[in-house]
Structure formats: structure tokens, C-alpha cells
Amino acid sequence: MGHLIVVGAGAAGLMAAGAALEQGHTVTLLEHEEKPGKKILVTGKGRCNVTNDCDLETFLQNVRTNPRFLYSAFSAFDTAAAMALFEGLGVPLKVERGRRVFPVSDRAEDIRRALVRYAAGAELRTEEVTKLLLEEGRCMGVSCQSGRQYRGDWVLVATGGVSYPGTGSRGAGYALARQAGHTVRPPVPSLVSLVAQGGECRRMMGLALKNVGLTLYQDGKSIFQEQGEALFTHFGLSGPLVLSASAHLGDLAKHRYEVGFDLKPALSHEQLYARLNRDLTALANRDAANCLVKLLPASMQPVMVERWGVDPAKKANQLTKEERLALVDLMKDFRIRIRDRGDLEHAVITSGGVAVKEVDPRTMASKKCPGLYFAGEVLDVDAYTGGYNLQIAWCTAQAAARGLA
Numbered sequence: 001m002g003h004l005i006v007v008g009a010g011a012a013g014l015m016a017a018g019a020a021l022e023q024g025h026t027v028t029l030l031e032h033e034e035k036p037g038k039k040i041l042v043t044g045k046g047r048c049n050v051t052n053d054c055d056l057e058t059f060l061q062n063v064r065t066n067p068r069f070l071y072s073a074f075s076a077f078d079t080a081a082a083m084a085l086f087e088g089l090g091v092p093l094k095v096e097r098g099r100r101v102f103p104v105s106d107r108a109e110d111i112r113r114a115l116v117r118y119a120a121g122a123e124l125r126t127e128e129v130t131k132l133l134l135e136e137g138r139c140m141g142v143s144c145q146s147g148r149q150y151r152g153d154w155v156l157v158a159t160g161g162v163s164y165p166g167t168g169s170r171g172a173g174y175a176l177a178r179q180a181g182h183t184v185r186p187p188v189p190s191l192v193s194l195v196a197q198g199g200e201c202r203r204m205m206g207l208a209l210k211n212v213g214l215t216l217y218q219d220g221k222s223i224f225q226e227q228g229e230a231l232f233t234h235f236g237l238s239g240p241l242v243l244s245a246s247a248h249l250g251d252l253a254k255h256r257y258e259v260g261f262d263l264k265p266a267l268s269h270e271q272l273y274a275r276l277n278r279d280l281t282a283l284a285n286r287d288a289a290n291c292l293v294k295l296l297p298a299s300m301q302p303v304m305v306e307r308w309g310v311d312p313a314k315k316a317n318q319l320t321k322e323e324r325l326a327l328v329d330l331m332k333d334f335r336i337r338i339r340d341r342g343d344l345e346h347a348v349i350t351s352g353g354v355a356v357k358e359v360d361p362r363t364m365a366s367k368k369c370p371g372l373y374f375a376g377e378v379l380d381v382d383a384y385t386g387g388y389n390l391q392i393a394w395c396t397a398q399a400a401a402r403g404l405a
Contacts, residue, residue, distance in 0.1 A: 001025050002153030004404060005142055006122070007129045008173065009036035011115070012376025012393040013158035018118030019401030027122035028150055030129055030142065032172075036119075037112040039160065043348075043390065044100075048108035050086060051079045051394065052387035053099040059391065063383040064190070064247050069356040070381060070392060073364070077398040079391060089114035100387050125150075129172065132179050132372070139180065139371035154371050154404050156364075158397065161187055161350025161377040173378040174353070180369040183355040185380045189347030191243040191389075194259065195340040196236035204232040204299045208239065213262030215333075216245040218255050224248045227265055232299075237336060243348060244384050249341060257338040263296070263331045273328050280324070284317040291316040295331070304330060349389050353380040363403025364396055373400045 001024045006013045009031035017027045029036070040048060052059070059074055060067040083093055083101060091114045092104040103110045133141040133149060141151035159173030174184045209230045216224040224245050231239035237259060249257060264272050276295065283291045289312035292301045305312055307330055310323050341347075354374050358367050364379075366372035375396040383389050 004154050005150050005152040006156045008159040010039050010160050011390055012397040014115035014119045015394050015397035016156050016158055016375050016401045017122040019398050021121040023401060029122040029124045030127045032128040034126055037115055040112045041108045043108055046108050047102050047106045048111045049387040050101045051082045051391040053079055053095045053101050062388045066356045066381050069361045072362045073395040073399040077395040082394045086114055089118055098386055132176050139369050156373040156400050157378055158375045159378050177354045180372055182358050182368055185352040187350040187352035189341050190247050190351035190382050191348035191385055192246045193238035193342035194236045194242055194246055194338050197337040197339045200303050201232045201236050202234050203303055205234045207232045207297055207299050213265035214241045214245055215260040216248055217258040240385055247384055259336045261334040263334055269328055276324055280316040286316050288312055288314045349382050350377055351382045353378050356380050364400035365403055375400045
């Protein structure tokens with residue numbers, strides 16, 4: 001048995017500390033924030049999407065960056081294992097749409113407290129780690145801003161990425177990894193809101209679209225399609241659908257990106273055309289500007305009429321077949337040009353991190369520096385929304401704790 005120093009008391013750090021204690025090791029947990037697990041409180045809109053109740057194949061399909069790296073870790077600690085652990089810690093769970101797993105209480109705080117209980121045997125210190133202690137090529141401990149040093153048999157870096165910096169995510173682990181000779185892929189925001197061109201989104205600010213289809217286009221070619229919820233904001237687009245789509249964005253300087261909304265995915269073009277004709281017959285004497293009341297939310301109607309290009313004063317019963325078909329096309333593919341990603345401050349996760357080719361996928365041990373381990377978002381692995389990113393934290397933390405040698 002040995003002594004483990006865990007840098008970072010977030011999701012991965014707390015999980016690793018608890019797992020190491022189960023293996024019979026002693027643990028010192030170093031966290032610069034006063035409250036451990038702070039970022040857990042903002043996951044799943046405050047409900048904490050703990051994991052996704054899926055099999056290995058589905059999990060890997062939803063990991064966006066370096067999925068094969070997680071094969072061993074997930075196989076050893078899958079979603080069933082994660083769910084059993086939390087329920088064993090006194091948090092009943094439920095499975096919702098898309099196999100997303102949440103606490104029955106819908107309170108992220110319950111998950112945070114469960115992890116704190118799991119790691120309760122560790123010595124928790126409020127410290128900001130600034131350097132690794134490297135002796136003869138081996139990691140022997142850490143040095144802190146306070147001047148204190150902590151020595152142990154192993155050091156696990158679980159400092160997270162740089163998303164949601166208000167919760168303590170500052171990317172400190174990247175500097176530690178570089179000190180040990182590791183390559184770090186530059187972090188960029190992932191699962192993030194999108195900044196739109198023009199002012200149309202601002203005019204519809206606060207409008208939530210439910211059960212719509214979203215297609216992301218790169219240079220006119222569809223690269224992502226999904227159905228769900230989206231939100232118009234003062235700067236562009238947000239909501240679960242948009243966050244998922246954002247993970248597929250490449251270099252915005254090299255490519256043109258557009259989001260296309262199918263506002264009526266349950267209806268074919270023909271069915272929507274028939275529905276529109278019925279509405280226009282019922283509203284025959286209304287102006288075009290006021291004839292969409294049955295089809296679209298109020299804040300979207302003036303924007304749609306402008307896009308449509310017909311005379312707003314034209315009566316509904318005077319609209320031609322071509323004009324009606326043009327409106328159907330607009331409602332089936334309402335395009336928004338994307339100008340930029342949202343900022344890291346509001347990104348759900350970070351894409352980028354410690355290069356996984358330099359980390360043992362079975363144990364999360366550094367291939368560059370004996371005694372050094374990594375877990376969670378600090379690694380160059382990230383996934384789509386749905387509980388997959390927290391599952392990455394759980395399984396890499398467990399792999400590291402079980403792989404200590």
C-alpha cells in the first residue's frame with residue numbers, strides 16, 4: 001500500500017480518492033477552492049446528468065475525441081458500475097429520455113455530497129499546486145503556492161479543463177503535465193453556445209424551441225443532425241441540441257457553418273403545405289404579417305415574414321402557390337449563419353488536454369514520468385452531451401486508482 005496525492009477535488013479527483021482508499025492506500029486531496037466538487041453543481045442544469053445507461057459501443061460512439069483510448073477504462077468501470085456506486089452511496093437514480101441518468105431528487109448537490117462521502121477518508125487540504133516534485137525522472141510529490149510540499153508514492157492530476165472558470169477550472173493541470181514533458185493539445189470550448197451572424201436571434205431572445213430538428217452544415221454539407229430543444233439568446237443559439245452540434249465545429253476561419261432548423265419535423269413538406277393551406281383558408285382576410293399565428297411562436301413570426309419576402313400587407317387568400325411553398329421550405333430549413341463559438345466561461349467542457357498517446361489507457365499512468373497519473377477532463381478526451389463526459393471522469397479515475405503501482 002502507498003500514499004497518493006490527488007491534485008483537484010472535482011468529479012474525477014473525488015472519485016479517484018475514494019477508489020484509492022478502497023484499494024487500501026492513503027490519500028491527500030489538494031483543492032484550491034474551499035468547496036470540493038463545485039463544478040458538479042452546474043452539470044445537467046443543476047440536476048447532474050451522472051452518466052448514460054448505455055453499452056460500450058454506444059459510449060464510444062458518443063466520445064468525440066480519442067474514443068478508443070477509453071475502451072479499457074470503460075470496460076472495467078462502465079455505466080452500470082457507476083450507477084451501482086452512487087446508489088450504494090445513498091443516491092437513488094432514474095433513467096430519462098436518451099438513457100440519461102439523473103438523481104431522483106434532481107439535485108446535483110446530492111451527487112457532490114455522495115462523492116465527498118466516498119472520499120471522506122482522504123486528508124483534504126486547501127492548496128494551489130504550482131509544481132511537480134521531480135527527482136531522477138520520477139514524480140515524488142507537489143509544491144504549492146503556500147510554500148508547502150506534499151510527498152507521496154504517486155501524484156494524480158485531476159484538475160479538469162478550463163470551462164466554467166468560476167467553478168475553479170483554470171487549466172492548472174496543463175502546466176504540470178508540460179513540466180513532466182507531456183504534450184498538451186490547446187484547449188478550446190466544446191459543448192458551447194453558438195454566436196450567430198446578424199440580429200435575428202436577438203429579436204427572438206428567450207424563445208425555446210421544443211421538438212425541432214437541427215442540422216449543422218459545413219460549407220453546405222450536412223455534418224450533424226438531431227432532434228430536441230434549442231434556445232434563441234441575445235448573441236445566438238443555445239440549448240441541448242446546439243451544445244451537441246457545437247462539438248462538430250472545426251476551424252471557423254476555414255469553413256462556413258450554418259444551423260438549419262426543421263420547425264415541424266413531424267410533418268413532411270406535403271403535410272406541412274396542406275396544414276398551411278388550411279390555416280390560410282381559416283385566416284383568409286388576414287395580412288401575411290399576421291397569418292402565422294397557428295404555426296409559429298409570436299417572436300418568430302415577424303422574422304419569418306421578413307425572410308419569406310412577401311408583402312406583409314398582402315391578404316392570406318391572395319398568396320400564390322409559389323409563395324406558400326417558399327414558406328414551407330423556410331419552416332423546414334430555417335438557416336442561421338454561425339459566426340463564432342461561445343466563450344470558455346460558459347462552455348460545458350473543454351476539448352483538448354494531455355495527449356493520450358503519452359498515457360497508459362489501462363492505468364492512466366504517464367508514459368513520460370513514473371509516479372504521475374491523469375484522470376478526467378485534463379486528458380484530451382471529450383464527448384457529446386448525455387452524461388458521457390462525467391462517465392469519462394468516473395472510469396478514468398477508477399482506472400488510475402486501480403492502476404497505482
